Every structure is written in structure tokens, then in C-alpha cells.
Amino acid sequence: MHFITLIRRFVPPYKGQMGLNIFFNLLSTVLSLFSFATIIPVLRILFGLTTNEVSRIPLEGVSGIQETLNAVRNNLYCQLNDQIVLHGAGYVLLWLGVFLVGMTALKCGAVWLANFFMVPIRTGVLRDLRKQLYDKVLSLPMGYFTEARRGDVISRMTNDVSEVEASIMSALDILFKNPIMIVVYLTTLLVISRQLTLFVLALLPIAVFCIGRIGRSLKRASTKGQEQNAEILSMIDETLSGQRVVKGFNAQDKLRTRFDALINATRATFNRINRRYYLAHPLSEFLGTALIAVILWFGGMLILSDHSMIDASTFIYYLVIFYSIINPAKDLSKASYGIRRGMASLERIDAILNTKTNIAEPANPQPVRFEEKIAFEHVSFRYQAEKEVLTEIDLEIPKGKTVALVGQSGGGKTTMTDLLPRFYDPNAGRITLDGTDIRSFRTHDLRSLMGIVCQEPILFNDTIYNNITFGVDTTQPAPNGKTWQEAVEQAAQIANAHAFISQMPEGYQTVIGDRGSRLSGGQRQRLSIARAVLKNPPILILDEATSALDSESEQLVQDALARLMKERTTLVVAHRLSTIKHADLICVVHEGRIVERGTHKELYALGGYYTKLVEMQR
Numbered sequence: 001m002h003f004i005t006l007i008r009r010f011v012p013p014y015k016g017q018m019g020l021n022i023f024f025n026l027l028s029t030v031l032s033l034f035s036f037a038t039i040i041p042v043l044r045i046l047f048g049l050t051t052n053e054v055s056r057i058p059l060e061g062v063s064g065i066q067e068t069l070n071a072v073r074n075n076l077y078c079q080l081n082d083q084i085v086l087h088g089a090g091y092v093l094l095w096l097g098v099f100l101v102g103m104t105a106l107k108c109g110a111v112w113l114a115n116f117f118m119v120p121i122r123t124g125v126l127r128d129l130r131k132q133l134y135d136k137v138l139s140l141p142m143g144y145f146t147e148a149r150r151g152d153v154i155s156r157m158t159n160d161v162s163e164v165e166a167s168i169m170s171a172l173d174i175l176f177k178n179p180i181m182i183v184v185y186l187t188t189l190l191v192i193s194r195q196l197t198l199f200v201l202a203l204l205p206i207a208v209f210c211i212g213r214i215g216r217s218l219k220r221a222s223t224k225g226q227e228q229n230a231e232i233l234s235m236i237d238e239t240l241s242g243q244r245v246v247k248g249f250n251a252q253d254k255l256r257t258r259f260d261a262l263i264n265a266t267r268a269t270f271n272r273i274n275r276r277y278y279l280a281h282p283l284s285e286f287l288g289t290a291l292i293a294v295i296l297w298f299g300g301m302l303i304l305s306d307h308s309m310i311d312a313s314t315f316i317y318y319l320v321i322f323y324s325i326i327n328p329a330k331d332l333s334k335a336s337y338g339i340r341r342g343m344a345s346l347e348r349i350d351a352i353l354n355t356k357t358n359i360a361e362p363a364n365p366q367p368v369r370f371e372e373k374i375a376f377e378h379v380s381f382r383y384q385a386e387k388e389v390l391t392e393i394d395l396e397i398p399k400g401k402t403v404a405l406v407g408q409s410g411g412g413k414t415t416m417t418d419l420l421p422r423f424y425d426p427n428a429g430r431i432t433l434d435g436t437d438i439r440s441f442r443t444h445d446l447r448s449l450m451g452i453v454c455q456e457p458i459l460f461n462d463t464i465y466n467n468i469t470f471g472v473d474t475t476q477p478a479p480n481g482k483t484w485q486e487a488v489e490q491a492a493q494i495a496n497a498h499a500f501i502s503q504m505p506e507g508y509q510t511v512i513g514d515r516g517s518r519l520s521g522g523q524r525q526r527l528s529i530a531r532a533v534l535k536n537p538p539i540l541i542l543d544e545a546t547s548a549l550d551s552e553s554e555q556l557v558q559d560a561l562a563r564l565m566k567e568r569t570t571l572v573v574a575h576r577l578s579t580i581k582h583a584d585l586i587c588v589v590h591e592g593r594i595v596e597r598g599t600h601k602e603l604y605a606l607g608g609y610y611t612k613l614v615e616m617q618r
Helices: 002-010 012-037 039-046 065-087 089-139 142-147 150-192 194-215 218-241 243-248 252-304 312-353 413-419 443-447 464-471 484-494 498-502 521-535 551-565 600-606 609-616
Strands: 373-381 390-398 402-406 428-433 450-453 539-543 569-573 585-590 593-598
Touching: 002 089, 002 150, 012 089, 012 150, 012 312, 089 150, 089 312, 150 194, 150 218, 150 312, 194 252, 218 252, 252 312, 373 413, 390 413, 390 569, 390 593, 402 413, 413 539, 413 569, 450 521, 464 484, 464 521, 484 498, 484 521, 585 600, 585 609, 593 600, 593 609, 600 609
Parallel strands: 402 569, 402 585, 450 539, 539 569
Antiparallel strands: 373 390, 373 428, 585 593
């Protein structure tokens, strides 16, 4: 069942290669039968059976498959006898050897061609899975990453994909080839001796049952092992990102103890998995040898009796073919174990792929238009089952105006800015652009209107130039007739970043390291501001955009942003109230509600929440 499911899921794009692979696997199996068949005349010569008198049987008067095969075999024996009489036994043995080498060469060529066409299937399926997973992660809503552990997501995209590659993809070749070999060989055995083969088939369920009992628990154990791998990755990620806290609180021993316990538990789990997995090969070999012994006894009894349909040389050929089934059967059992292991990882991957986004794209999207205002209309929001973060928010932001959100941490300010680009959707109420619900727009079109500068600057392990141009399409002409290099430098100058960039070893082509680790906090923030400036959006979202800057840089950047915001609609989240004194509207957000709104002077005169915030910062 797993095999059929995997074929239906992964192989359809590669039907051509799969057909060629099956054809050459079938051809190599048939050619191997001809190679093995050489043993019969060789044995007849060595046993001196070629001196028996046999006469040719005309094929025209023969009916039935079994009778036809017997006639063909009889006539080949006649031809063999004639050649021995004419040229001698040594001459015939020589040509039998040449025939064996030729058949083997053709068989090996067919095997190579089968593998040749299997390679693009394996690599293609793995590529498709990685692409699907990465595309899904890019499309998942922000709420998913709020709930999921980053280390677990990374583990599913790395460890689990690697396990699928090692287990399922490696088993695909076996699953395409070995069943063909087993079916062809069994069919040949039935043709040679139906009585002996039916006896063998009666014993096979016992072997299958023994192997199946061992593999049933592999899937459950593999799931647990992958979950433990995810915990290890999460802990490593937390340790690397929290070095200052770890060392500052002398918590190395505590983390070391926790990590040791986790890796020891993981080791114990994988000990159980691998011990069961490696039992497949010796168990199947033992069962195969036991079957051979039983066949030797039963077949020998048939030959020694007067009712046998096969002679001794044919019986040995029968044994050779049956023994040839054992290796594909062993590989098939290992592949079955591998699929059980891989399916556990595939289910963890599917948990991401099958995640339904709660940010639905409209069936009939409206064209984005922003000419008048942004409006929050009775907006309420909560994260999962938590209490409401925002309650009955009503707010209008006229085009070209600057609205600042201030208040205590955790009050809901950043959540309001996250609702505008539809990182989340409100549980109640709506947000509109010129009276049209933003859920009527494609998210791509909506977000193309916005430039975002986060409280924590998000940069990538790339060049400064590529980080600044991250939000624009550099394959299109740069604005105002400039080159993109000129546009990037102008944006950097506005963000007060050009000076320090020019001093970097390779200027704008300097790679800044993981998350911008080669830059200071202020430098990282100025690059993220330059990125928003270059995009030149009509709507700016600034979430503590100047929080990481020193006093001198803050003033320079604040002056630049003030000039920039004159032409744009800006929503600002600020803790430093000195940076938003000139906002057109200041809203005080307290426990998910807007409790005060007005200009700086109006709010300060009220003597309420805003006044207390100002007094605290003096």
C-alpha cells in the first residue's frame, strides 16, 4: 500500500523514465535466465547425459505451452548431441562459455540502462519534495511560525528530507526492479516444475510473517527519533542565539546536563531502530537458506522417485533460479523497512505541506487602489485561544499622514501593524483601503504598497547591495533614469548608511554574514531602513525603526525619515516619544484598546497615559 501511494504521489512527472526503467529491468531479468540456462547443457556434458539417444520432435504437431517447451528443450538436446559428435565436448563447452559471456554482457548493459533512467527519477522526486516544502514554508502565515518551534521546522526541512532521501528514494529503485525479477523468476519456476513451486509458495507466507513482525514497530520508533532530532536542533539553535544569556548567567552546566540527557535518549531510540533494521538482511538470508534446504529435500525426493517431471540438471537450474530470488527478496525486505522508516519522516513533512493557511486569497481579487485613507473598523484580534490582544479598534489614517502608536509593551501596537499587510487577519471587524476590505486584494498586491522596517533588523547572509535591493525587481529599469547602483547608494545616503558601507572592504559587495553578524546593531538597522527607502512605497510601517541607533545616527536618520514621510502614509510604533512628537496623530494603546488619541500637545495637556509616558522618559 505504501509503495502504491508513493508511486502515485511522486512518479507521474517521470512516466517516461519509469517506463524505460521497467523495460530494461525486465530485459535484464530475462537475459539472466538465458545466462543461467547455460548450466543445463554444461551439466549434461559433465554428467555424460549427452550420449542418451534422443530424437527431434516436430513443433507443428505440438499443442500447449508445457508441451512446446518440452519439445524445444528436447530439440536443443538433439542439437547439442550433434555438435558433440561433430566437434567434441571441449568445442561445445567453449561456445557455451562464449554464449554465457555474451548474455552476461547484454544483461549488465540492460542493468546499467535501467539505473541510468532511474537516476533522474530519484533526483527529480527529491528536488520536487524540497521545492514543495520550501514553497509551502514561504506561503505559510505568520501565525504558523508563532506556534511552531523554529528548530522543529528546520529539522523537518533537513533531517526528515534527508531521511526520505536515504530511505524512500533509495528504496524506489529496489521497488521498481526486484518485484519484476521475483515475478519472472517465479513464473519460470512454475514452468519448470509446478508441483515443486507450489510447495515452495506454501512455505513463503511463514517467512513473510516472520519478517513483517520485526518491521511493524519501525515507523513508530522512527517518528519518535525524528522528533528527538528536532528537539536537538531546537536546543542547538537556542544555545547559539542565546550565548550572551547562557554565559552571563553561568548556565553552561544546566544546558550541558539537559543536552546530554536529550542525546542519550535519542541514541537509545536509534539503537532500537537500527538493530531492527539490520536484522532484515540476516533474517531473510537465514529463511532463504532454510527454504533451499527444504527444496533440496523435497526436490531430491521427487527426482529419486519414478514420477519426477524434471531431471537432475534441470533441478540444479531450478535451484539456481530460486536462489536468485533470495537476494531481490532480501533487498525488498530491507526496502520495506526503509519505507517504514521513511514514511515516519514523510508524515512529518506532510504535516507542513498539508497545513492550511488562514490567510485566504480572494476568489475574485479587486485591483489595489489607495487614494484616500486606511481604516481600522471595529477590529478585534487574538492569537489562537489566548485572550484578545486587540479589542474594538477604530482608527483612520488619511493618505499622506503619519500616525504613531505608543504605549506599554504587550499592549497590541505591533499586532496592529501586522494586521495591515495581512500577516494575520482580524477575528472581528475589518481593515479597509479607500473603503475596500483588504481581504479583497491579493496579498502580493497589498504588500507591494508597503515598506516595513522591523524592530529587530532582518538581514540575510548576502552582500549589502543584495540586502538593500531585496524588496525590488532589479531586472526592471531603476527609477528616475538611474542605475540600480546609483539608486542603492541614494537610499543608503538617506538612511545614513553610505559612509560606513564605503569603508567596508568591498563596499556594497561586502557579504555581511549570518543575520548581518559582521555589522553593528545600528548598521544593521540602517540597512533595513535603506531597503524600505529603495522600495519607495506609498505606505510605510516603522516598528521601532530607530531603536538600535546611537544618538547621532538616530537624529540623522530621523531627519531623513521625516522628509520621506511627508509624501507617504506612515504607521509608526515608538517607545522613544521624542521621535514622534511631530506625528499628525498619536494613539495611546493600552491593553488592546486605543485609550487616547491626538497630537503631542493635545495628549500632553490631558494629563493621562501619554503624559505619564512622557514624564517617565525625561
